[in-house]
Amino acid sequence: MALTNILSLYKGTNILGSKIMGLKGISTMANSLLDCNCIDCGEDANCINCD
Amino acid sequence: MDKIRTGWLTVTRKCNNYCEWCYTQNKLNCETMDYNDALSSVDKLYELGTKRIVLIGGEPTLYNNIADLIKYIVSKGIKVSIASNGRKFSDIDFAKRIVEAGVNSINISLKGTSEYEYLKYTKSNGLTEAIQGYNNLKKIGFNNVSLSYVIVDDDKTNFDNLVELIEKNDLKNIVFQFVKPVLKLKDENDIVDIKKLGAFVTYIYEKMKRTKTNYCLEISFPLCSVDEKILQKMIDENRIITCCHISTGKGLIFDTDLKLLPCNHFAEFPYSDEKIGRLSVSEISDFLDSDICVKLRKTAGSYPSKLCIDCDKWPICGGGCFTRWFYQEPDKIIRELKGGDVNGIN
Numbered sequence: 270m271a272l273t274n275i276l277s278l279y280k281g282t283n284i285l286g287s288k289i290m291g292l293k294g295i296s297t298m299a300n301s302l303l304d305c306n307c308i309d310c311g312e313d314a315n316c317i318n319c320d
Numbered sequence: 321m322d323k324i325r326t327g328w329l330t331v332t333r334k335c336n337n338y339c340e341w342c343y344t345q346n347k348l349n350c351e352t353m354d355y356n357d358a359l360s361s362v363d364k365l366y367e368l369g370t371k372r373i374v375l376i377g378g379e380p381t382l383y384n385n386i387a388d389l390i391k392y393i394v395s396k397g398i399k400v401s402i403a404s405n406g407r408k409f410s411d412i413d414f415a416k417r418i419v420e421a422g423v424n425s426i427n428i429s430l431k432g433t434s435e436y437e438y439l440k441y442t443k444s445n446g447l448t449e450a451i452q453g454y455n456n457l458k459k460i461g462f463n464n465v466s467l468s469y470v471i472v473d474d475d476k477t478n479f480d481n482l483v484e485l486i487e488k489n490d491l492k493n494i495v496f497q498f499v500k501p502v503l504k505l506k507d508e509n510d511i512v513d514i515k516k517l518g519a520f521v522t523y524i525y526e527k528m529k530r531t532k533t534n535y536c537l538e539i540s541f542p543l544c545s546v547d548e549k550i551l552q553k554m555i556d557e558n559r560i561i562t563c564c565h566i567s568t569g570k571g572l573i574f575d576t577d578l579k580l581l582p583c584n585h586f587a588e589f590p591y592s593d594e595k596i597g598r599l600s601v602s603e604i605s606d607f608l609d610s611d612i613c614v615k616l617r618k619t620a621g622s623y624p625s626k627l628c629i630d631c632d633k634w635p636i637c638g639g640g641c642f643t644r645w646f647y648q649e650p651d652k653i654i655r656e657l658k659g660g661d662v663n664g665i666n
Contacts, residue, residue, distance in 0.1 A: 272582070272612060275503055275589045278646035281624035286567075286634060 323605055326565065327365035328374045328573040328584055329358060331383040337405050337442035339431060341470060341499060351576040355385045357597075361574045362393050367601040368572070372399040372424075376573075376584055381408035387421040394422035401425045407446045409453030416460055425464040427495070428454055433481035451489050466493040473512075474520035479527065486533050495561070496524065497538045500641045503589055514644075514653055518545025525550050525559075536561050541640040542624070543633045544657045555636070564641060567621030569608065580604075582616055585643065591616075624650030627658055 332352040335342075353361075365373060373393050380386060381404050393400040402418070406428030409415040418426075428450055432438035438447040457465045469482060486494065498517055521537065528535055536559045543551055543560075554560050565571035566582050573581035578597030579590035596607050607613065623629055624639040631637070639650065 271593055272586065272589045272591055272616060274505055275586075275646065276616065276619055278505075279619050279642070280648070281619075281639070281642065281645040281650045282622055282626060283618070284623050284626070284629065285618055286621050286623045286628070286638065 321367060321601070321605065322369040323570075323608060324365060324368040324370050324572045325570040326372045326374065326572075327361075327368075327370045328376050328571070329353065329361055329389075330376050330378070330573060330575045330581075330584070330587075331358060331380050331386065331389070333378040333576055334382045335377055335379040335405075336382065336407060337379065337431060337444045337446060339442050341441075341472060341502070352383065353574075353576045353578075355389070357578055358385070358389050359392055361578065361597055362389075362396060362398070364597070364601050364604060365572070365574075366396045366398060368605065370398055372401060374401045374403055376403045379405055379408075381414070381418070387417050390418065390421035390423050399424040401427065403427050403429065404453075405429055405431065405442075405446060406450035406453035407444075409456050410449040412456045412460065415453065415456040415462075419457070419460060419462045423462075425466070426457060426462070427466050427468055430467055430469045430482075430485075430494075433478060433485050437478075451491075454491065455489075466495060467491055468495040468497055470497050470499055471517070471520070471524075472499045474516045474523070476520075476523055479520075479524065483527055483531060483533075487531060492534055494533060494535045495538055496535060498540045500540045500585055501643050501647055503585060503587075503643055503646070511648055512541075514541045514545050514648075515657060517541060518543075518657070519547070521546045521554075522550045525554060535559065539637075539640065541644060542628075542654055542657060543637040543640075544631065544654065551633075560636060564620060564638060566642070567617050567638070569613065569617045572608075580607075582613075585641075625654040627651070627654045 330353065333349050334352065362373065375383070375386065375389070377383075380402055383389070390400050400423055402423055404426060409418070409426075409428075430450060431442045432440070432447055435445055435447050439445055454465060454467065471479075485491070499512060518541065521539070524537065537554065538561050539546070551560070564583070571583070573584050574597045575581055575587070575590060578595045579592070580596045581587065581590050591607070591612060596604060599607070620642045623634075624642065624645050628634055628639055639645070
């Protein structure tokens with residue numbers, strides 16, 4: 270089933286938000302938060318889960 | 321190429337649990353990723369710049385070639401993690417084999433606070449095995465193991481039982497994840513009461529303050545549902561983690577048949593019915609720039625409500641899991657949340 274079908278249900282705005290950044294996370298858990306879906310925020314990263 | 325930071329490989333849809341809230345509950349079957357396909361997917365993720373691969377399922381520890389696959393991923397200089405229910409690690413020889421293969425981190429998802437509850441939620445007797453698995457990993461010196469627990473409601477007794485279980489078994493490092501919608505085409509999803517769950521964060525904070533357990537919360541709904549002072553304390557303590565990579569386009573999931581998913585919660589809604597993961601790296605890269613992928617990223621990165629535009633918490637909130645707004649009206653809910661005594665703007 271294609272993604273397009275489910276996206277059509279979205280009830281939010283179409284106004285693009287500013288870039289979302291992750292928090293630093295929890296230092297002692299940094300590498301353990303494997304399923305945290307944390308933001309991989311590139312050059313602005315302060316989320317240590319990404320690196 | 322620096323296209324994808326984190327890749328997830330759905331190595332099998334087999335599972336030894338049948339959790340009632342599972343996002344793949346309609347896809348639990350025996351579909352398994354061919355081992356050569358797994359290796360080729362790793363190669364492609366490597367070319368796309370991936371730094372970490374997470375093995376998911378189903379239950380990834382049921383994948384026959386898991387140790388060899390871990391070794392292969394490590395040989396490419398990519399970190400590898402496993403998201404597991406932990407039961408297989410109750411076999412200490414298996415635990416040793418996986419650790420020796422070079423896994424970097426393991427997250428064990430707890431499915432209940434007692435055997436009775438575990439059985440009720442998963443149709444399996446697995447709690448003792450999961451805790452034994454956690455202990456075995458610690459026993460063999462593997463400390464990069466964490467736990468996760470999905471919170472589905474504001475049941476204080478249940479949470480108290482969970483904390484008791486955590487303390488009794490000396491469990492460390494736990495991620496509390498608030499439930500996310502199971503995607504369905506029809507508007508028949510279980511609607512959660514965001515206001516109640518937001519208020520429950522205060523209970524969690526106060527309760528956990530009295531423990532020595534390191535924890536964090538993945539809040540899948542707007543942070544304006546949480547008491548502002550409690551929220552600030554939790555932010556200061558680095559206890560809040562954001563919950564979506566989709567708007568950045570830096571994560572990619574390979575399903576067992578090499579269809580590509582934007583997130584493991586989209587198990588039934590791949591980017592395309594075509595098996596894009598079988599294409600060449602440059603073709604995959606081009607696909608990730610295609611209209612449907614851009615549309616998805618824009619949708620995930622949009623403000624759910626205009627009321628979010630000026631909110632100073634937006635960078636860490638992002639409105640929560642955007643799939644919630646397939647089933648609930650963000651304007652109505654966020655207006656109610658902000659109209660109260662929390663983080664109020666009107």
